[in-house]
Amino acid sequence: MAGAGGAPTTISAACEPTQLLPTRLVRLASSELRAQLRAALPGVAESLISAVDLQAEHVAPVAERVISAADFSAYYQAVLSLAQAYVDQSADAAACRTGVADSCLQGVLRPAWQRLYRRVPTSEEWAAASLRFQTLLATHPLATSAAGVVAGALLSPQVLYRSESGQGTDARGVTRLSRAELIDLASFAFTGRVPEPNVLAQLSAVDDAGLKTALGTQVATWVATDTFRERASDFLELRFGVQHLPELSRSDAAFTPALKTAFTGEFREFMGETLLAPGGSFGDLFSKSPTRQFPGLEAVYANDEPTRRQGVLGLASLLAARAAPNGSDPVKRGIMVRVDLLCETVPPPIAGADFSKVMVTDDMQTRERFATLAAVAPCNGCHQVINPPGYLFEEFDQLGRHRDSEKGRPIDAHGSLPPAFGKQPYAGVSEWDGLVPLASWLASAPQARRCFAAHFVSYLLSQAVPSTVDNCQLPGITARFEQSGRLDELASDLVTSDLFQYRTRGNP
Amino acid sequence: MSRHGRNSFGRRAFLGAGMSALGMAALQQRAVAQADGMAAPRFVFIYTPCGREPSWRTETPGAGFTLAPTLQMFEPFRERMAIIDGVTLVNFDYAKYNSHLGGISTLLGGKIPLKKAGDFQGGIPVSSQRTFDHLLADRIGATSPVSNIVLGGVDRNNDAGALQLSYTAADQPELPIHEPERAFAALFAGAQVNVPSPQDSALRQTWEKEILGLSQDQTNAFKHQLGSNELMQLEAYQANLNGAFQRVMDPNNFNPTSAGCSKNFATLALGITGEDYQRQHDLQSRVLAAALACGRTRVATFAMGSHLGSMTVPGSIPADPNRTGAFAGAHHLHDAGAIGHYQAFDRYYGERIRFLLQELDSYPEGAGTVLDNTILVWSTEIGWDPLEHDHERHPVFLFGNVPGKKLNMGRYHQLPFDMGANREERLANPQNRRLHEVLLTIAQAMGTTDLESFADPAYNHGPISQLLA
Numbered sequence: 023m024a025g026a027g028g029a030p031t032t033i034s035a036a037c038e039p040t041q042l043l044p045t046r047l048v049r050l051a052s053s054e055l056r057a058q059l060r061a062a063l064p065g066v067a068e069s070l071i072s073a074v075d076l077q078a079e080h081v082a083p084v085a086e087r088v089i090s091a092a093d094f095s096a097y098y099q100a101v102l103s104l105a106q107a108y109v110d111q112s113a114d115a116a117a118c119r120t121g122v123a124d125s126c127l128q129g130v131l132r133p134a135w136q137r138l139y140r141r142v143p144t145s146e147e148w149a150a151a152s153l154r155f156q157t158l159l160a161t162h163p164l165a166t167s168a169a170g171v172v173a174g175a176l177l178s179p180q181v182l183y184r185s186e187s188g189q190g191t192d193a194r195g196v197t198r199l200s201r202a203e204l205i206d207l208a209s210f211a212f213t214g215r216v217p218e219p220n221v222l223a224q225l226s227a228v229d230d231a232g233l234k235t236a237l238g239t240q241v242a243t244w245v246a247t248d249t250f251r252e253r254a255s256d257f258l259e260l261r262f263g264v265q266h267l268p269e270l271s272r273s274d275a276a277f278t279p280a281l282k283t284a285f286t287g288e289f290r291e292f293m294g295e296t297l298l299a300p301g302g303s304f305g306d307l308f309s310k311s312p313t314r315q316f317p318g319l320e321a322v323y324a325n326d327e328p329t330r331r332q333g334v335l336g337l338a339s340l341l342a343a344r345a346a347p348n349g350s351d352p353v354k355r356g357i358m359v360r361v362d363l364l365c366e367t368v369p370p371p372i373a374g375a376d377f378s379k380v381m382v383t384d385d386m387q388t389r390e391r392f393a394t395l396a397a398v399a400p401c402n403g404c405h406q407v408i409n410p411p412g413y414l415f416e417e418f419d420q421l422g423r424h425r426d427s428e429k430g431r432p433i434d435a436h437g438s439l440p441p442a443f444g445k446q447p448y449a450g451v452s453e454w455d456g457l458v459p460l461a462s463w464l465a466s467a468p469q470a471r472r473c474f475a476a477h478f479v480s481y482l483l484s485q486a487v488p489s490t491v492d493n494c495q496l497p498g499i500t501a502r503f504e505q506s507g508r509l510d511e512l513a514s515d516l517v518t519s520d521l522f523q524y525r526t527r528g529n530p
Numbered sequence: 531m532s533r534h535g536r537n538s539f540g541r542r543a544f545l546g547a548g549m550s551a552l553g554m555a556a557l558q559q560r561a562v563a564q565a566d567g568m569a570a571p572r573f574v575f576i577y578t579p580c581g582r583e584p585s586w587r588t589e590t591p592g593a594g595f596t597l598a599p600t601l602q603m604f605e606p607f608r609e610r611m612a613i614i615d616g617v618t619l620v621n622f623d624y625a626k627y628n629s630h631l632g633g634i635s636t637l638l639g640g641k642i643p644l645k646k647a648g649d650f651q652g653g654i655p656v657s658s659q660r661t662f663d664h665l666l667a668d669r670i671g672a673t674s675p676v677s678n679i680v681l682g683g684v685d686r687n688n689d690a691g692a693l694q695l696s697y698t699a700a701d702q703p704e705l706p707i708h709e710p711e712r713a714f715a716a717l718f719a720g721a722q723v724n725v726p727s728p729q730d731s732a733l734r735q736t737w738e739k740e741i742l743g744l745s746q747d748q749t750n751a752f753k754h755q756l757g758s759n760e761l762m763q764l765e766a767y768q769a770n771l772n773g774a775f776q777r778v779m780d781p782n783n784f785n786p787t788s789a790g791c792s793k794n795f796a797t798l799a800l801g802i803t804g805e806d807y808q809r810q811h812d813l814q815s816r817v818l819a820a821a822l823a824c825g826r827t828r829v830a831t832f833a834m835g836s837h838l839g840s841m842t843v844p845g846s847i848p849a850d851p852n853r854t855g856a857f858a859g860a861h862h863l864h865d866a867g868a869i870g871h872y873q874a875f876d877r878y879y880g881e882r883i884r885f886l887l888q889e890l891d892s893y894p895e896g897a898g899t900v901l902d903n904t905i906l907v908w909s910t911e912i913g914w915d916p917l918e919h920d921h922e923r924h925p926v927f928l929f930g931n932v933p934g935k936k937l938n939m940g941r942y943h944q945l946p947f948d949m950g951a952n953r954e955e956r957l958a959n960p961q962n963r964r965l966h967e968v969l970l971t972i973a974q975a976m977g978t979t980d981l982e983s984f985a986d987p988a989y990n991h992g993p994i995s996q997l998l999a
Binding site: 044045046047073075077078082084085086088089090091092093094095096098099100102144146147150151154157158161162166170171173174175177178179180182183185186187266269270271273347370486488489490527528 | 628671684686705740741744748752773
């Protein structure tokens with residue numbers, strides 16, 4: 023493999039190598055693998071491709087993509103069928119049905135292997151394949167032998183994994199990814215599949231010095247595609263906790279599977295209208311409102327008060343995802359603001375807290391009940407920080423419906439964002455009424471942008487970056503995004519960064 | 531990184547030189563079982579979240595134990611059931627980890643977990659080792675088509691590792707398969723309706739042997755291109771390849787399926803009713819029971835819920851409508867409403883597990899049923915009183931038995947437990963017995979005696995004699 027520049031030269035001395043990701047193997051996500059198989063084995067029925075269903079999608083970090091014994095068993099049987107079908111049915115494989123062994127090997131199997139491996143097999147790899155092919159031919163017909171060789175490739179880790187091993191390590195154990203690894207990483211991160219042949223040719227043609235720029239340019243193209251928008255929407259579902267909607271249960275007959283589907287549709291459509299729209303920005307996510315009421319949510323938005331909603335925080339889908347089964351939940355919603363949107367750390371609940379003397383009565387509103395419980399020492403230490411932003415959402419119930427009153431009394435949606443544990447207060451924060459001022463503040467808060475950027479970078483790299491929001495590499499990557507809020511700029515600055523291009527070997 | 535280096539050595543050695551020896555041990559174990567006329571052993575670990583309501587304990591230990599109201603559904607199985615009172619978990623350290631996550635990451639482990647960056651108490655624990663289910667599967671499941679499987683329910687919230695019980699290696703969790711269709715597809719992949727002729731079978735065996743040989747060649751070539759981190763990541767996959775190769779090479783095991791083992795998913799789903807959660811749990815149980823009965827697998831872990839999930843069950847709605855639903859909303863409370871909430875979940879899970887027992891009991895085997903040769907361990911990550919989030923006197927339930935009835939079932943086993951001054955002392959006291967010692971005792975009863983290194987020696991006193999018949 024051609025190097026992208028040999029030994030590392032640019033990694034900043036001020037930033038410890040431990041802030042880089044380690045060298046690693048990245049198993050292709052299930053949909054990525056299917057896309058790869060479609061491209062590499064043309065002419066195979068979609069039903070056979072679909073049968074390849076290894077657990078873990080691209081939203082799962084690398085560590086959660088272990089191929090279990092059960093998944094392997096299913097994969098094993100699926101690839102035997104797939105390989106046989108390719109040789110039996112694909113026009114590309116005709117030479118393995120009717121030709122002679124050598125034309126099958128060189129004209130069909132070798133190109134297929136190259137497509138499956140996303141590179142030219144090494145001489146060691148191809149010699150082994152050729153030898154097994156000859157062995158198979160001694161006992162099996164040509165087509166069956168050829169299918170065996172294709173199946174052998176499909177079971178090989180070269181197909182299932184991408185490597186980020188780099189080459190040439192400096193004294194600090196830092197290595198730069200090879201050109202092929204970089205292109206693979208970028209293409210899978212933004213499109214979920216191997217690069218188109220013309221893109222690959224273009225990126226392969228530039229010299230080392232020009233590769234960074236070429237990758238940045240290519241990423242700008244990828245970010246504008248529907249494929250990327252789909253992947254980014256998946257990330258946004260995770261970021262806002264909406265991905266669990268299909269599993270949730272609510273003690274409310276209106277919470278039907280159809281409503282859950284509509285909620286998901288509303289959320290994704292709004293992402294497409296704001297952050298993921300051409301020219302869209304992070305600020306839009308919190309400041310704009312949906313252009314329409316999503317079909318299926320009419321009952322949820324009946325009797326609504328639109329001026330009390332704004333941005334993603336006002337979506338019924340988000341509010342439903344962040345609620346208790348039978349009511350609003352100021353703690354869940356407060357934690358969403360503090361942990362998920364601002365990357366603060368919140369200590370876990372304290373075991374054995376004694377609530378036996380706490381008077382919680384049936385006529386209390388949700389806020390009153392949470393406030394009463396939260397006042398108990400030692401819980402109050404944390405909940406006086408967690409709950410106040412959660413109270414801002416109190417106008418919205420467990421399905422995200424607006425309400426003026428609860429238990430026959432008006433709702434109190436006043437709240438704030440008090441300083442986090444041991445931290446300075448945020449600029450621009452005051453006592454607020456409802457979620458609208460919080461949304462407006464988040465639209466431009468630098469901390470919210472840094473937090474979002476850290477998680478987005480981790481998502482694209484399929485692994486949490488060391489120190490997450492405090493990673494010393496991040497300021498250089500997120501500087502433009504913090505100003506503009508534009509995802510394309512963040513993406514482009516990521517692929518040209520050391521964090522993207524370098525790895526550490528760490529301790530062997 | 532260094533932690534991986536330390537922990538991966540044994541695993542690498544096992545995968546390299548040791549694999550064939552282990553395979554031989556597995557074959558020998560099967561041969562011994564067959565010579566004795568005994569069925570092969572099977573193991574199922576069942577996890578339900580957040581502990582349980584304290585009345586599971588009884589003041590009448592021994593054979594005449596009483597079943598708490600939330601355990602009444604097991605009355606028909608009381609002779610094939612054991613309650614173990616007086617064990618705790620790995621000393622994971624309350625100061626370092628969230629009580630739930632510390633428990634979850636060590637339920638099937640025998641050593642202190644590793645710490646990863648995360649939002650919970652500044653760190654998320656992950657297992658520092660290949661967990662017991664995998665280690666046992668290496669020994670008793672190596673010749674079955676699927677050496678082991680991890681199943682889940684509808685509740686798939688794995689935020690912060692809430693469903694990471696089973697690990698193929700340090701920091702490599704195997705997440706549950708939540709969809710019964712996928713579980714079925716995995717467990718019955720390759721099962722054939724028609725048994726091939728010996729000639730066809732031999733040809734097919736040669737074909738698959740060359741395919742797997744080729745993929746092993748490629749794996750070796752690939753390894754030359756990788757560093758130590760990546761080699762460690764490749765281990766679990768290599769183990770899968772080795773396992774498949776071993777099965778293909780075994781003339782007695784190749785094409786093990788017969789018409790009797792061929793199952794149809796739609797047929798299995800017939801008669802499964804109830805709400806979403808119940809339907810999915812019961813369907814998973816039926817698929818699992820069929821697979822265990824057919825020899826498709828011998829080891830399973832079933833994570834029925836997530837402590838961060840949102841499952842509701844019948845009866846979990848107390849008078850106050852704002853205190854309903856998910857454990858996350860109620861399990862920190864300490865009043866009558868919370869107790870009622872817990873009891874509703876305890877009854878629900880009990881009924882689901884009884885369904886699994888009934889399914890296993892519906893398959894005749896030898897003079898008994900598959901249940902008689904399957905040991906199920908049901909536990910949770912929180913101890914005696916879940917409201918306290920501690921790990922003392924952990925609720926542990928056994929069902930079924932191992933072949934030869936070598937476990938002392940039909941009893942409430944009260945083990946000595948030093949309560950010390952506080953929960954930290956109770957967890958740290960090396961004299962208190964651990965769940966992994968129960969697991970090792972079960973392994974020994976199955977004839978698997980080479981798992982000692984799985985547990986921290988400071989917290990492993992050998993088999994728990996009370997549990998052995």
